[in-house]
Amino acid sequence: MAKDSYTEFANTGFGRRITKALGLPQPAKLRRYSPGDPVIEGPVVLVGQSEASDLIAGRLLDWDLDVRRHVGPKEKVAAVVAVFDSAHSPANLSESVLELGGLLKQLKPSARVITVFRNPDHTEDPAARAARKGIEGLTRSLAHEMRAGGTANGLILHENLDPAAPSVAGALRFLLSGRSAFVSGQFITVDSVNGTLPEDWSAPLRNQVAVVTGAARGIGAAIARTLHRDGAQVIAVDIxxxxxxxxQVANQVSGTALQVDITEQDAAERILAHAEQHYGRLDIVVHNAGITRDKLLANMDAGRWDSVIAVNIESQLRMNQVFLDSELFSRTESTVGPRIVSLASTSGIAGNRGQTNYAASKAGVIGMVSAASAQLAARHGTINAVAPGFIETEMTAKMPMATREVARRLNSLSQGGRPEDVAETIAYLVSPAAAGTSGLTMRVCGQNLVGA
Structure with missing residues (x-):
């Protein structure tokens, strides 16, 4: 992983003065999660008066947070949760929006702003849908305005969902915590009351068995380590x-290693047999394995196209069907069923020059998880995707320096993410506390400014 010397310089006293004087990006040192950390330190201000706001305040108080309705003009604020669930037209957003705006200059470094509102697609009232879509636009724009490592994200609730549902709490905790350091301008949708909150938030995956493909290096190795840290037993898979x-990775996480090419027809059966032999169960599948074979479409050949499609999407489609047909993974009697997370990419959302094959495969992943959510719901399970942006890995370290520097600064946080940022989001999505969220693609990109 290449060293980001500019970010280190910008976080020195002299560097801050120089970058500010020259109008250069000022990437902050992000608040990331370490075991034992509090959810967030400092006042959390609730904006908006409603039953949902009261329920959310109660949940935050359960976590021993310093929850306020008001703060003094000179107090520093760690987070603002703005609840707009009762918004019925754009005209009645003003009071809460301006109250939120008045708090922004008091935010601490790595602060969090979370908007909470009902799903725009769940109302046929033009004024109500306009208000809800307006909150989406507000949240995305606010994320561009955040400073000093702060982020802004949204929590979208089903029309009839009880705000006290476990998955609402799980999403709030993730977005408030250091686990979401590189997630900004994004939305978590909670559609059901499914989910359970862990007795121990430091080990939310205790007694769970997870398989991670492409686990030998980079993001895959970080996923394996993070799931293990959160209590899971890990099967590390690679070619x-x-x-x-x-x-080495399997030993680091006290797990087991399985060498298998996921494009082989019997790959899923071999994974299931390994899981049954060593653990007697399988709860979580993380499809991380992927390849790139970049070329302009005018110069694309069948080998480059077919190999990327085979690894990045066709293997997942085939394996998922085998997993869901297996009682080892798809235990219908379980209250928290099977969980699948696939690695997509911002290339699959916005496209990228020379990556028509890769973008097609990653857009295919997004389509797959959206369509398969109903299959998983029938088994009390979930399927979601994570779309990384520029992440500091061995692969990006080989990019030309100028290209790498530009890519680092093209997001609201003005820096590259780390493999553990992707891993933290995956660990949240496979946790029982996220069981009310399925079919979602969440970007981990620092709100990349290119494309969508």
Whole structure:
């Protein structure tokens, strides 16, 4: 992973003065999660008066947070949760929006702003839908205005969902915490009351068994380590050529290693057999394995196109069907069923020059998880995707320096993400506390400014 010397310089006293004087980006040191950390330190201000606001305040108080309705003009604020669930027209947003705006200059570094509102697609009232879509636009724009490592995200609730539902709490905790350091301008949709909150928030995946493909290095290795940290037993999967590195990762997480090419027809059966032999169950599947074979479409050949499609999407479609047909994974009697997360990409959302094959495969992942959510719901399970932006890995370290520097600064946080940022989001989505969210693609990109 290449060293980001500019960000280090910008966080020195002299560097801050120089970058500010020259009008250069000022990337902040982000607040990231470490075991034992509090959810957030400092006052959390609730904006908006409603039953939902009261229920959310009660949940935050349960976590021993400093919850306020008002703060003094010179007090520093750690987070603002603005609840707009009762908004019925754009005209009645003003009071809460201006109250929120008045707090922004008091935000601490790495502060959080979370908007909470009902799903725009769940009302046929033009004024109500306009208000809700307006909150989406407000949230995305506010994320561009955040400073000093702060983020702004939204929590979208089903029309009839009780705000006290476990998955609402799970989403709030994730967005408030250091786990969401590189997530900004994004929305988590909670559609059901499914989910359970852990007795121990430091180990939300205790007694769960997870398989991670492409686990030998980079983002895959970070996912394996993060799931293990959160209590899961991990099966690390990668191709035989990565066997030595795979074994090292498996040993680091006290897990087991399985060498298998996921494009093989029997890959899923081999994973299931390994899980049954070593653990007697399988709860979580993370499809991380992927390849790039970049070329302009005018110069694309069948080998480059077919290999990317085979690894990045066709293998997942085939494996998911086998997993869901297996009682080992798809236990219909379980209150929290199987969970699948696939790695998409911002290239699959906005496209990227020279990556028609890769973008097609990653857009395919997004389509797959959206369509498969009903299959998983029938089994009390979930399927979601995570779309990373520019993440500091061995691959990005090989980019030309100028290209890498530009890519780092093209987001609201003015820096690249880390593999653990992707892993934290995946760990949240596979947790029982996120069981009310399915079919979602969440970007982990620092609100990348290019494309969508």
């Amino acid at each position: 035989p050529a990565a066997g030595e590195q795979l074994t």
